[in-house]
Amino acid sequence: MVLAMSNILVNWWRSQQFKSALQRGDIGRAISILKAIQKSGAKFSWLEKLFRDKLQLERSHLDYKKEIASLSKKFQQASQQIKNLLLTPDAEFINYIYNTFKLVKHDEYKLQSTGIHQKIFDELEDKLVEYLQAEFSKIPEQQLAMRLEDAVEDLNSLKIGQDPDYRFSLTPHVYFMKYFLENVYCLYLAWFLIYQDGLLSTKFNILDIAAGPGTSAYGLALLFQSCSNFFDIPQMHLSYYSLEKQDAFQYRGLQFWRKYIESRITPVNTFFRFVTADIFSWDAKSSNIPTEFFDFIVVSHCFLQITLKEFKLIIFINKYLQIALKLKVMCC
Structure with missing residues (x-):
C-alpha cells in the first residue's frame, strides 16, 4: 500500500x-x-x-x-x-555537313540536298561493288544473267508501290545495286538531323521496321564515321533490332556489314538482333518484341500507301512507344 x-x-x-x-x-x-x-x-x-x-x-x-x-x-x-550521355552537337561538323550536302531549308518540312560527302560515299560504293563482284563470281555467267533479270523484274514492283515477291536469290543483290546507296544517303541525312537537334546519346536502342538489309544502321554508322574527323566520339553502345519479312535481306545486309563496317575502326559497339516476321500477320515473333525499350523506331517502306496496313502499323508503333514519349519515329 x-x-x-x-x-x-x-x-x-x-x-x-x-x-x-x-x-x-x-x-x-x-x-x-x-x-x-x-x-x-x-x-x-x-x-x-x-x-x-x-x-x-x-x-x-x-x-x-x-x-x-x-x-x-x-x-x-x-x-x-x-x-x-547526350552527344553535344558540334557546330563545325554541322556547318560542314550543310556545306558538303548543300542543304537548303525551304520551310519547316522541306529540306533540299544536292551535294554528297564524296569520301564517305565513294568508299561505300567501292566496297559494295567489290562485295557484289565477289558474290556474282560464284555463279556461272549464263545463269547470272537470267537470275539478275528475274530479280530486276521482281524489284520493279516497287516503282508502282507494290511489294515484290522477293522469291529470287539475287533480289537482295539487285536491291544493293538499285536502291541501297540512295537509301543510305537519305538515312544518313535523317540521322544527321536527329544529331543536330541533340537527340543522339552514347547509348540507345533502335527498332527498324521493314529493315531490309539494315539501311538505317549503315546510315548511322557512316554518320559517326564522319563525326570522328571533327571530334572524339565517346564509347557508343547501339542495340539494333531488325524486323524484316525477308531473311535473305537480313542475311546479305549483315554479311556486307561485316565485310565493310566492322572492318573499320569505329567507336560504335553495335549489337544486332534479327527477327524475320511480317508484322501484319501478328505472329508470336512480332508480338514478342520488347516494349518500353526502344528510343527510335525507323519505318522504311512503302506500305503506308495502304489504308488498312497503315492503321495496323500505327497500332504496332504505339505499342512500343516509351513512357514519357521519349521515343522518336522516323519514316523514310
Missing part, C-alpha cells in the same frame, strides 16, 4: 516537473521526463499525450524531408547522367 502511494506521488511529481519544463520552454527536459514516465509504465496525462503526438509528427516530418532531399539528389544525379 505504501509502495503504491509512493508510485502515485512519484508520477504526480514527474507530471508537475513536465508541465514546469514546458512552461519554461525547456523542450529537452520535457522530452527526458516524458521518457521516464513512459518507462515507469504510468499512463500519460492528456498534456503528455498531446506532446508525445507532437514529437511523433515532427519526427515523421523530418524523415519525409530527408527522404525528399535524398530523392531530389538522386534525380539531379540521374538527370546529369542523362545530360552527359
Whole structure:
C-alpha cells in the first residue's frame, strides 16, 4: 500500500516537473521526463499525450524531408547522367555537313540536298561493288544473267508501290545495286538531323521496321564515321533490332556489314538482333518484341500507301512507344 502511494506521488511529481519544463520552454527536459514516465509504465496525462503526438509528427516530418532531399539528389544525379550521355552537337561538323550536302531549308518540312560527302560515299560504293563482284563470281555467267533479270523484274514492283515477291536469290543483290546507296544517303541525312537537334546519346536502342538489309544502321554508322574527323566520339553502345519479312535481306545486309563496317575502326559497339516476321500477320515473333525499350523506331517502306496496313502499323508503333514519349519515329 505504501509502495503504491509512493508510485502515485512519484508520477504526480514527474507530471508537475513536465508541465514546469514546458512552461519554461525547456523542450529537452520535457522530452527526458516524458521518457521516464513512459518507462515507469504510468499512463500519460492528456498534456503528455498531446506532446508525445507532437514529437511523433515532427519526427515523421523530418524523415519525409530527408527522404525528399535524398530523392531530389538522386534525380539531379540521374538527370546529369542523362545530360552527359547526350552527344553535344558540334557546330563545325554541322556547318560542314550543310556545306558538303548543300542543304537548303525551304520551310519547316522541306529540306533540299544536292551535294554528297564524296569520301564517305565513294568508299561505300567501292566496297559494295567489290562485295557484289565477289558474290556474282560464284555463279556461272549464263545463269547470272537470267537470275539478275528475274530479280530486276521482281524489284520493279516497287516503282508502282507494290511489294515484290522477293522469291529470287539475287533480289537482295539487285536491291544493293538499285536502291541501297540512295537509301543510305537519305538515312544518313535523317540521322544527321536527329544529331543536330541533340537527340543522339552514347547509348540507345533502335527498332527498324521493314529493315531490309539494315539501311538505317549503315546510315548511322557512316554518320559517326564522319563525326570522328571533327571530334572524339565517346564509347557508343547501339542495340539494333531488325524486323524484316525477308531473311535473305537480313542475311546479305549483315554479311556486307561485316565485310565493310566492322572492318573499320569505329567507336560504335553495335549489337544486332534479327527477327524475320511480317508484322501484319501478328505472329508470336512480332508480338514478342520488347516494349518500353526502344528510343527510335525507323519505318522504311512503302506500305503506308495502304489504308488498312497503315492503321495496323500505327497500332504496332504505339505499342512500343516509351513512357514519357521519349521515343522518336522516323519514316523514310
